[in-house]
Amino acid sequence: MLFQKINDLLKNNPHSxxxxxxxxxxxxxxxxxxxxxxxxxxxxxxxxxLKDLGYQVNIISSPELRCVQTANIINETLSHNENDIILxxxxxxxxxxxxxxxxxxxxxxxxxxxxxxxxWKEGLHLDCLRDPKELxxxxxxxxxxxxxxxxxxxxxxxxxxxxxxxxxxGLLDYDKDNKEWxxxxxxxxxxxxxxx
Numbered sequence: 001m002l003f004q005k006i007n008d009l010l011k012n013n014p015h016s017x018x019x020x021x022x023x024x025x026x027x028x029x030x031x032x033x034x035x036x037x038x039x040x041x042x043x044x045x046x047x048x049x050l051k052d053l054g055y056q057v058n059i060i061s062s063p064e065l066r067c068v069q070t071a072n073i074i075n076e077t078l079s080h081n082e083n084d085i086i087l088x089x090x091x092x093x094x095x096x097x098x099x100x101x102x103x104x105x106x107x108x109x110x111x112x113x114x115x116x117x118x119x120w121k122e123g124l125h126l127d128c129l130r131d132p133k134e135l136x137x138x139x140x141x142x143x144x145x146x147x148x149x150x151x152x153x154x155x156x157x158x159x160x161x162x163x164x165x166x167x168x169x170g171l172l173d174y175d176k177d178n179k180e181w182x183x184x185x186x187x188x189x190x191x192x193x194x195x196x
Contacts, residue, residue: 010053018152019190020155022154039070046074056150062092095160114181163181
């Protein structure tokens with residue numbers, strides 16, 4: 001469904017600029033920081049669907065290891081050179097959504113990203129996380145600066161960054177009571193063709 005919507009946008013307007021933002025592939029519980037074998041297979045499948053669209057794909061990744069591994073698998077499937085991947089701290093370490101990484105890291109020692117997200121939606125943690133309105137503007141500026149016409153710009157990050165940015169743009173929301181959270185390789189896309 002996601003790929004079909006992107007394809008429809010690009011077919012209807014060859015000047016479209018699409019920012020596709022996803023969470024990295026499934027991580028291994030046994031090997032800290034690495035992708036699982038199932039995760040690698042899922043990324044390959046995702047990559048083939050992306051390749052089937054037939055558009056140029058530019059890849060921007062968080063420097064976090066799982067994100068870089070995800071980017072490398074997608075890049076290899078799309079037959080690009082390693083140099084084609086751009087690493088950006090705006091997607092992680094610390095990320096656009098974080099104002100004070102020291103405070104955030106202390107918080108992250110006691111809570112999972114999803115718990116922090118639920119509390120942030122209620123107006124908490126603004127000492128370390130950006131206000132949603134500010135995050136929306138910074139995100140759109142970031143996506144606009146890197147996206148190109150008739151192209152998909154793929155941004156790969158971790159769950160807290162993707163969910164925070166998606167929420168600030170009004171595209172993602174997760175309910176605490178239903179224990180909802182972003183899945184691996186899930187996210188959202190933005191048509192930034194006429195955004196300034």
